[in-house]
Amino acid sequence: xxxxxxxxxxxxxxxxxxxxxxxxxxxxxxxxxxxxxxxxxxxxxxxxxxxxxxxxxxxxxxxxxxxxxxxxxxxxxxxxxxxxxxxxxxxxxxxxxxxxxxxxxxxxxxxxxxxxxxxxxxxxxxxxxxxxxxxxxxxxxxxxxxxxxxxxxxxxxxxxxxxxxxxxxxxxxxxxxxxxxxxxxxxxxxxxx
Numbered sequence: 001x002x003x004x005x006x007x008x009x010x011x012x013x014x015x016x017x018x019x020x021x022x023x024x025x026x027x028x029x030x031x032x033x034x035x036x037x038x039x040x041x042x043x044x045x046x047x048x049x050x051x052x053x054x055x056x057x058x059x060x061x062x063x064x065x066x067x068x069x070x071x072x073x074x075x076x077x078x079x080x081x082x083x084x085x086x087x088x089x090x091x092x093x094x095x096x097x098x099x100x101x102x103x104x105x106x107x108x109x110x111x112x113x114x115x116x117x118x119x120x121x122x123x124x125x126x127x128x129x130x131x132x133x134x135x136x137x138x139x140x141x142x143x144x145x146x147x148x149x150x151x152x153x154x155x156x157x158x159x160x161x162x163x164x165x166x167x168x169x170x171x172x173x174x175x176x177x178x179x180x181x182x183x184x185x186x187x188x189x190x191x192x193x
Contacts, residue, residue, distance in 0.1 A: 024062040030054075033186050036185075037077060052074070057189060058070075067096060068093075085179075091116045093146055096111060096112055108151065109149055111146070142165060143166045144164060146185075163182065
């Protein structure tokens with residue numbers, strides 16, 4: 001009887017351990033950080049601008065692959081000798097990734113699209129002859145691709161990512177290259193559950 005009971009217990013434990021690797025887990029947390037953005041436009045001399053970000057993230061995954069949507073507010077833009085360009089956006093990255101490691105310490109690699117919704121904008125660029133540059137229309141939504149690495153240590157999360165704009169920030173009759181943002185982000189997060 002003991003042998004049967006121990007065999008059933010061993011089978012049940014093995015089944016639970018295997019299903020824990022297959023069934024998705026769910027995590028949710030907060031994140032904050034800094035970004036370093038630059039506007040790529042041939043008609044404007046721009047330099048990197050430092051901004052901040054803050055929001056929430058969730059992660060659903062199992063068997064080494066996870067899906068991580070995030071939602072945060074972020075300030076981006078460029079500074080230059082000709083003026084400044086600043087956006088506040090609400091960003092929605094939809095990331096696919098993998099976690100490498102066991103237990104409470106692991107590394108991650110993630111990639112995915114980002115949709116940005118413009119909440120506020122400031123701009124004041126002056127062209128080569130001292131005239132304020134007039135842009136025809138600022139877009140209220142832009143798209144980008146982001147990817148990077150991260151580390152999980154217990155409930156703490158840290159991420160380093162690069163983001164490349166896929167769509168123009170504005171339409172301008174003065175330039176064919178209408179401002180695609182590129183930026184680096186460095187963020188830390190905390191897993192609530």
